[in-house]
Amino acid sequence: MKTAGGDAAAKRRAGERAAEEVEDGTVVGLGTGSTAAYAIEAIGDAVADGLEIRAIPTSFQSRQLALEVGIPLTTLDAVDRVDLAIDGADQVVDDPDATAHGTLIKGGGAAHSREKLVDAAADRFVVVADPSKLTARLDRSVPLEVLPDARTVAADRARVLGGEPTLRAAERKDGPVVTDNGNLVLDCDFGAIESPADLARDLSAIPGVLEHGLFVGLADATYVGTDDGVEIRAY
Numbered sequence: 001m002k003t004a005g006g007d008a009a010a011k012r013r014a015g016e017r018a019a020e021e022v023e024d025g026t027v028v029g030l031g032t033g034s035t036a037a038y039a040i041e042a043i044g045d046a047v048a049d050g051l052e053i054r055a056i057p058t059s060f061q062s063r064q065l066a067l068e069v070g071i072p073l074t075t076l077d078a079v080d081r082v083d084l085a086i087d088g089a090d091q092v093v094d095d096p097d098a099t100a101h102g103t104l105i106k107g108g109g110a111a112h113s114r115e116k117l118v119d120a121a122a123d124r125f126v127v128v129a130d131p132s133k134l135t136a137r138l139d140r141s142v143p144l145e146v147l148p149d150a151r152t153v154a155a156d157r158a159r160v161l162g163g164e165p166t167l168r169a170a171e172r173k174d175g176p177v178v179t180d181n182g183n184l185v186l187d188c189d190f191g192a193i194e195s196p197a198d199l200a201r202d203l204s205a206i207p208g209v210l211e212h213g214l215f216v217g218l219a220d221a222t223y224v225g226t227d228d229g230v231e232i233r234a235y
């Protein structure tokens, strides 16, 4: 698994607490990343103890882990509904007075397109995070999953919107990261993002962008692992 920064103990608390929300007979979306992995492992333990669920993974990584821990899998087109999705985030706006409260940047693992598909389909979407992910204003790079042919034109369009795009490079392979869907990732630095909703709309309009990592109005709650427990932010 990709190693990630942040507080591992806090991530584990958040993931395990969210896994307690999974009820018998439900369909669950399984997010990607180190925090979501703690939830998947805890759900696997519950399945071993008799919990009956079906799950929809959001990436190769979460599918692999779910198989390892014995969670029965299904697909989005084979179910009537997704009851709950549990997923991590790279940044979460944590300011009850801001309209962007609960808005996310995701895609640190280049899985944001399938994550958005599953998270948005869920009746309830719970974000799991350690405190380092909370921010008053989003200011991390926004990942764009782009068709390989669209790399240059999409980068140009992102620049027009005020972004500085960088093609995400692979770490143990020469060349770029290739997503689970066979595409490339442009990490676009917009500085502090004034209006995530406006930027999300503009990024969605770029031809060749499969999906961007701004999740606006999708999360129902964030479970934040702390030194000694879990704080829940509901939206």
Ligand SMILES: O=C(CO)[C@H](O)[C@H](O)COP(=O)(O)O
Binding pocket: 004, 005, 006, 031, 032, 033, 034, 035, 036, 087, 088, 089, 090, 105, 106, 107, 108, 109, 110, 111, 112, 115
């Ligand atoms: O969006 C994601 C993957 O595309 C992850 O959920 C996000 O990068 C958080 O990862 P971690 O829990 O390892 O910090």
